[in-house]
Amino acid sequence: MTPDKAPSNAPEWTVSDLAGALKRTLEEAFGYVRLRGEISGFRGQHSSGHAYFCLKDQSARIDAVIWKGTFSRLKIRPEEGLEVIATGRITTFPGKSTYQIVVDALEPAGVGALMALLEERRRRLAAEGLFAEERKRRLPYLPQVIGVVTSPTGAVIRDILHRLEDRFPRHVLVWPVRVQGETCAAEVAAAIRGFNALDPKGKIPRPDVLIVARGGGSIEDLWGFNEEVVVRAAAESAIPLVSAVGHETDWTLIDHAADRRAPTPTGAAEMVVPVRVELMAGVNDLARRHVESVFRILDRRRSDLRATARALPAPDALFAPKRQRLDLAVARLLPALSRNSRNHETRLLDLSRRLSQVSPVARVAAMRAKLDAVGQRPYLAVSRALVQRGESLKQAGQRLVVARETLLRAERIRIAQASDLVRRVSERLGPALAGQVERKAKRLEALGQLFDSLNYKSVLxxxxxxxxxxxxxxxxxxEEVADGQALVLEFADGTAQATGGRGLRPKAPRPKAVAEEQGALF
Incomplete structure (x- = not known):
C-alpha cells in the first residue's frame, strides 16, 4: 500500500464545523473585553445601519463592527483617527475566516484624564468662591429682553424661540458662537462679556437675562464649556445667567457658575418667562376675586351703617340738652362780662402806678446823680497809671543798654581768641601739608617703577x-600656530605681519650674544 493511501485516525471536519468550533472556542476564551486603539477605515454607517471599521495600534489591528441598534445608543460617534476604548465581544466571521470585536460601548481613551482635569479645575474654581450659592441671583420674573448665546444654525435656537413664542413672546437677541471646537470657549466668553458691556439705554438694548445653550454631546464635544475663561465670564456676569448645555445628565463647569441650570435649552426658555395664558388667567382670577371682595365689603358696611343708624337717638332728643345749656350760658354771660371788665380796669391802674416808679426818666435822673458823685476820680487814676508806666519803661531801657554793651564786649573777646587759634593752626598746617605731599609723591614714584618692571612692554x-x-x-x-596662519608680531617700536608654518626645520641656533643683539625671539 502506498503512503498516500495510508489510513489515518484524524476526524474529518467540514469547513462550517471548523468555523463554528473556532467561533465557540474564541468566544468562550475571551468573552467581553475592553480594547484601546485608534479607529481606522471608518466611512460612516452602512446602508443597513451597521458600522464597520478597524481598531489598530503600532503593531496590530482588529476588525470591529457596531450593529445598528447599538450605534444609535452610543454616547460618542466613531471618527477616523479617534483613539477610543471599545467594550464588546470577541467573535469570528466565518465568511472571511477572520476574528473581530462586536462593539457594545465606546468611550474616549482620554476620558479618565479629562475627568481628572475637570475635577481638579472644579475644586480650584470652587475654592475661589465662583460656585458659591450666596452669589447667585434670582431671575427676573418677566424680562423685557432675553440674550441667547448659541449657534445660530442649530436646532437649539429654534427650540428656544418656539418655546418663548408659546409661553410669552419676548424680544430676543442672539449672539452667534461656535459651540464646539478650539474657538468655542473664547467665543462664548466674549459673547457673555459683550452682552454685559451693552448700554441699557443704547440702540441695542441690554438683556435682562442670558441663556447659554447647546445640545447634548460627549465630554469632548462639551469641553469648551468646561474652560476656565467661560466659567469666569459666567461668574462675572452682572446679568442673571441660565446655563442650558447638553441634556439633563450632562454637567459642565458653567452649570456651577451660572445663576440657574436648565436641564435642556427648552427648559431654559420655560425658566426665564412665565406662561402668558396662565398669567392672564391668574390676573383675571385675581381681578374677579378683588371685585367680589369689594362688593362683599360694601354690603357688610351698608348693613353695619343701617344697624348703627337704627341705634342712634332722634335729632330733637339729641340736641335738646345742648340747647338748654346754651340758654343758661347766655343768661350768665352779661354779668360775667361786667365783672371781668371791672377786674381788668383795677389791674390796669395798679400797673400804671408801678410803671411810673420805674419809668426811664426816673432811672436817667438817678444815673446822672451817681455820675456827678464820681466826678474827676477816673481821670486822675488814669494819669497816675500813665506816669508809673513811663517810669517803668525808662528803667527797662537803661537796663537793656547796659546788657547790650556787656554782650558786645564778650563777643569781641571770643572773636579775638578764635582768630588767634586759627592763626596758630594755619602756621602748623603748611609744613604738615608739604610733608604729606612729599611722602605721597615718593610712594607714587615707587609704584610707577614697580609698574614699569611688571609691564610686558619693558620686556619688548x-x-x-x-x-x-x-x-x-x-x-x-x-602648538597653537597653524600652517599659513596670519600672525602679528609686536615689538617695542611697532608691529609687523608674519605667516606661521610648523613644517620648516629650525636653523642652527645662533650664538646667544648674536640673538640678543638682533632682538628676535619667536
Whole structure:
C-alpha cells in the first residue's frame, strides 16, 4: 500500500464545523473585553445601519463592527483617527475566516484624564468662591429682553424661540458662537462679556437675562464649556445667567457658575418667562376675586351703617340738652362780662402806678446823680497809671543798654581768641601739608617703577616680541600656530605681519650674544 493511501485516525471536519468550533472556542476564551486603539477605515454607517471599521495600534489591528441598534445608543460617534476604548465581544466571521470585536460601548481613551482635569479645575474654581450659592441671583420674573448665546444654525435656537413664542413672546437677541471646537470657549466668553458691556439705554438694548445653550454631546464635544475663561465670564456676569448645555445628565463647569441650570435649552426658555395664558388667567382670577371682595365689603358696611343708624337717638332728643345749656350760658354771660371788665380796669391802674416808679426818666435822673458823685476820680487814676508806666519803661531801657554793651564786649573777646587759634593752626598746617605731599609723591614714584618692571612692554624693549593671531589673541606655544596662519608680531617700536608654518626645520641656533643683539625671539 502506498503512503498516500495510508489510513489515518484524524476526524474529518467540514469547513462550517471548523468555523463554528473556532467561533465557540474564541468566544468562550475571551468573552467581553475592553480594547484601546485608534479607529481606522471608518466611512460612516452602512446602508443597513451597521458600522464597520478597524481598531489598530503600532503593531496590530482588529476588525470591529457596531450593529445598528447599538450605534444609535452610543454616547460618542466613531471618527477616523479617534483613539477610543471599545467594550464588546470577541467573535469570528466565518465568511472571511477572520476574528473581530462586536462593539457594545465606546468611550474616549482620554476620558479618565479629562475627568481628572475637570475635577481638579472644579475644586480650584470652587475654592475661589465662583460656585458659591450666596452669589447667585434670582431671575427676573418677566424680562423685557432675553440674550441667547448659541449657534445660530442649530436646532437649539429654534427650540428656544418656539418655546418663548408659546409661553410669552419676548424680544430676543442672539449672539452667534461656535459651540464646539478650539474657538468655542473664547467665543462664548466674549459673547457673555459683550452682552454685559451693552448700554441699557443704547440702540441695542441690554438683556435682562442670558441663556447659554447647546445640545447634548460627549465630554469632548462639551469641553469648551468646561474652560476656565467661560466659567469666569459666567461668574462675572452682572446679568442673571441660565446655563442650558447638553441634556439633563450632562454637567459642565458653567452649570456651577451660572445663576440657574436648565436641564435642556427648552427648559431654559420655560425658566426665564412665565406662561402668558396662565398669567392672564391668574390676573383675571385675581381681578374677579378683588371685585367680589369689594362688593362683599360694601354690603357688610351698608348693613353695619343701617344697624348703627337704627341705634342712634332722634335729632330733637339729641340736641335738646345742648340747647338748654346754651340758654343758661347766655343768661350768665352779661354779668360775667361786667365783672371781668371791672377786674381788668383795677389791674390796669395798679400797673400804671408801678410803671411810673420805674419809668426811664426816673432811672436817667438817678444815673446822672451817681455820675456827678464820681466826678474827676477816673481821670486822675488814669494819669497816675500813665506816669508809673513811663517810669517803668525808662528803667527797662537803661537796663537793656547796659546788657547790650556787656554782650558786645564778650563777643569781641571770643572773636579775638578764635582768630588767634586759627592763626596758630594755619602756621602748623603748611609744613604738615608739604610733608604729606612729599611722602605721597615718593610712594607714587615707587609704584610707577614697580609698574614699569611688571609691564610686558619693558620686556619688548629688551629685544623680545609678542606673537598674536589675526584676532589679537596672544599665542603662548608653537602648538597653537597653524600652517599659513596670519600672525602679528609686536615689538617695542611697532608691529609687523608674519605667516606661521610648523613644517620648516629650525636653523642652527645662533650664538646667544648674536640673538640678543638682533632682538628676535619667536
Amino acid at each position: 624693549a629688551r629685544g623680545f616680541a609678542l606673537v598674536r593671531d589675526a584676532d589679537g589673541q596672544p599665542l603662548r606655544s608653537a
